[in-house]
Amino acid sequence: MKVLIVEDDPLHRSYLHEAVRSALPECEQVLEADNGGAGEKLARENKSAHVVMDLQMSARNGIEAARTIWKERPDTRILFWSNYADEAYVRGVSRIVPPGAAYGYVLKSASDDRLKLALRSIFIESQCVIDREVRGLQQKSLGHANGFTDSEYEILVDIALGLTDRAIAKRRNLSLRSVQNRLQQLYEKLDVYQPMTDSEESRFNLRARAVTVAFLRKLLNYSALERAEAELAEWLAGR
Numbered sequence: 001m002k003v004l005i006v007e008d009d010p011l012h013r014s015y016l017h018e019a020v021r022s023a024l025p026e027c028e029q030v031l032e033a034d035n036g037g038a039g040e041k042l043a044r045e046n047k048s049a050h051v052v053m054d055l056q057m058s059a060r061n062g063i064e065a066a067r068t069i070w071k072e073r074p075d076t077r078i079l080f081w082s083n084y085a086d087e088a089y090v091r092g093v094s095r096i097v098p099p100g101a102a103y104g105y106v107l108k109s110a111s112d113d114r115l116k117l118a119l120r121s122i123f124i125e126s127q128c129v130i131d132r133e134v135r136g137l138q139q140k141s142l143g144h145a146n147g148f149t150d151s152e153y154e155i156l157v158d159i160a161l162g163l164t165d166r167a168i169a170k171r172r173n174l175s176l177r178s179v180q181n182r183l184q185q186l187y188e189k190l191d192v193y194q195p196m197t198d199s200e201e202s203r204f205n206l207r208a209r210a211v212t213v214a215f216l217r218k219l220l221n222y223s224a225l226e227r228a229e230a231e232l233a234e235w236l237a238g239r
Helices: 010-023 036-046 062-072 087-096 112-123 132-140 150-160 165-172 176-189 206-216 222-237
Strands: 002-006 029-033 050-053 077-082 103-107
Touching (some): 002 036, 050 062, 062 087, 062 222, 150 206, 150 222
Parallel strands (some): 002 050
């Protein structure tokens, strides 16, 4: 067994190396990469089926690297090890996991024993291991309670990218009325919706306010928008 560690912090890489050696005596070789791009290259060259991946890395983030690795080898088992349980990251990971894949999402605040258990569960037993805090966000993002459906989240990303209602309708294959209805639902869930009265003007531009609140609530982050901008460029190029 080979295990590939993709982590840009040297101290964290060293810690993961020791954790892998301790948890997986079956491991014959530990490979290391300091960014997502280098991780993709090593995974391809070594046909590595076991990867521990940080999410936020400067050169190329973990979601983009994992997407490429899974596209080339869908049976790869990936443990995401991150400081962040932001909904933007949780949704980003959920969108790229292949059907039936064994993967995990463990926070860096987890104990040594928790990390080692996750490594064995995912890499040896082919189980999925998701931290409780992350699992709660996954369930919330399915549209329950005040969570956002996938279609509402797509529209949130689209307005953050600056698309008009008509452009969103064309991109998402929706009617203009459907887009406007989902925008209203989005504003209500973000608590920025302010119905107009004859004697009162709205205090906010609702689109701009929704994006601000989404960033403050960690529904959006730089990595999510960087990925969304690339997807938008692909859509525009294919029109």
